[in-house]
Amino acid sequence: MKIRDGRGTADAFCVERYGHKWVRTRTIVNTLSTNFNEHHTWDVYDPATVLTVGLFDNSQLHRSNTSNKDMNIGKVRIRLSTLAPGRLYTLSYPLLVLHPSGVKKMGELHLAVKFSCTSLVKMMFLYSRPLLPKMHFIRPLTVLQQDLLRCLALNIMAAWLSRAEPPRRKEVIEYMSDVEWYKWSMRRAKANFFRLAAVFSVLFTLAEWFGDVRTWKNPATTVLIHVLLVMLVCFHQLILPALLLFIFLRGIRNYWYRPCYPPFVNMRLSHTEAVDPDELSEEFDTYPMSASLEFVLLRYDRPRSVAGKIQTIVGDVATQGE
Structure with missing residues (x-):
C-alpha cells in the first residue's frame, strides 16, 4: 500500500457491516501480514441479506507521508443464503x-464464518415475509425520492459513525455503501446487458428448440412432442400435477447439487477482462474531465452510438407489435 523505511507496509484495519450495525477492528500498524483475531456476532433479520467486510489502510497515523484519506484495500460480500446453518466456513477471499x-489483486482476507439457526420455523417465516414494507407496494417511492433518501441516509450515517470510537471516516462509509453505483460507465452498461441476456437465454433457447420442432429438424423429437401434446389434450387434468411434480423434482436436484462453499466473486460478470482501456480511464476520470478535447468528444459519441442502436431496436419492436 505504501513505502515506509524503504519497504512496503500497511496500517490495516477492517470494517464489517450488516444492516444498521457497523463494526471496526483495531489498526495493526506497519505490517503486510495482518492478524486481527477478532470475533463479532450479528442478529440476522433476513436470511436473504449480505454481510460486507472491507479492508482499509489507515492514513491518519503518518499524515506527512501519506494521503489524508483512508485507502481501500478491498472488500468481500457474503450472501447469508449460501451458508448452511450450523456449519463453519473457513475461506480465503481474494481482495x-x-x-x-x-x-488488481490487493491480497487475501482469511475469514471464519458461521450461520447459526436457533429455530427453523422462525427462519422459514422470515423467508416468507416480503422484502419491503406494505406501504412500498401501495405507494412506491419514485427514483428521485430514492436517490434523495439514499444521499441523506449516507450523510447521516457518516456523521453518526464519525463520532464513534474508533471513528469511521466518510470515505470508508462511501466505499462500503457503493455510492458511485449510479455513475455512467460503459463497462457497467455492457456488464448489465450481458447479465440481462443471460437471464433471457432460457427463453431464447426454448424459442430455438420450438422452431426446430416446428420445422421437423429432428423427426423423432417432433413425433414425441406431438404424442405428448395429444396426451395433454386427452388428460388435461394431469397438466397441473405434472408441472408441480417437475418443479418439486427440479428443486430437489438443485438442493442436492448446491455448492458446498459460498461462491466467490465472478470477475467475468463485471466485464473487466475485455474492457477497453479508454473506458476504464473514463470511469476513473474526475469532474471536470482532465482528458483532452478529442477524448471528451470520443466519450460523448460512444454513448450516443449505443443509444442510437437501442433506439433502432425499440423502433423495430414497435413496428412488429403494430
Whole structure:
C-alpha cells in the first residue's frame, strides 16, 4: 500500500457491516501480514441479506507521508443464503480492486464464518415475509425520492459513525455503501446487458428448440412432442400435477447439487477482462474531465452510438407489435 523505511507496509484495519450495525477492528500498524483475531456476532433479520467486510489502510497515523484519506484495500460480500446453518466456513477471499489499468489483486482476507439457526420455523417465516414494507407496494417511492433518501441516509450515517470510537471516516462509509453505483460507465452498461441476456437465454433457447420442432429438424423429437401434446389434450387434468411434480423434482436436484462453499466473486460478470482501456480511464476520470478535447468528444459519441442502436431496436419492436 505504501513505502515506509524503504519497504512496503500497511496500517490495516477492517470494517464489517450488516444492516444498521457497523463494526471496526483495531489498526495493526506497519505490517503486510495482518492478524486481527477478532470475533463479532450479528442478529440476522433476513436470511436473504449480505454481510460486507472491507479492508482499509489507515492514513491518519503518518499524515506527512501519506494521503489524508483512508485507502481501500478491498472488500468481500457474503450472501447469508449460501451458508448452511450450523456449519463453519473457513475461506480465503481474494481482495480485488478495479484500477484504471485493470483489475488488481490487493491480497487475501482469511475469514471464519458461521450461520447459526436457533429455530427453523422462525427462519422459514422470515423467508416468507416480503422484502419491503406494505406501504412500498401501495405507494412506491419514485427514483428521485430514492436517490434523495439514499444521499441523506449516507450523510447521516457518516456523521453518526464519525463520532464513534474508533471513528469511521466518510470515505470508508462511501466505499462500503457503493455510492458511485449510479455513475455512467460503459463497462457497467455492457456488464448489465450481458447479465440481462443471460437471464433471457432460457427463453431464447426454448424459442430455438420450438422452431426446430416446428420445422421437423429432428423427426423423432417432433413425433414425441406431438404424442405428448395429444396426451395433454386427452388428460388435461394431469397438466397441473405434472408441472408441480417437475418443479418439486427440479428443486430437489438443485438442493442436492448446491455448492458446498459460498461462491466467490465472478470477475467475468463485471466485464473487466475485455474492457477497453479508454473506458476504464473514463470511469476513473474526475469532474471536470482532465482528458483532452478529442477524448471528451470520443466519450460523448460512444454513448450516443449505443443509444442510437437501442433506439433502432425499440423502433423495430414497435413496428412488429403494430
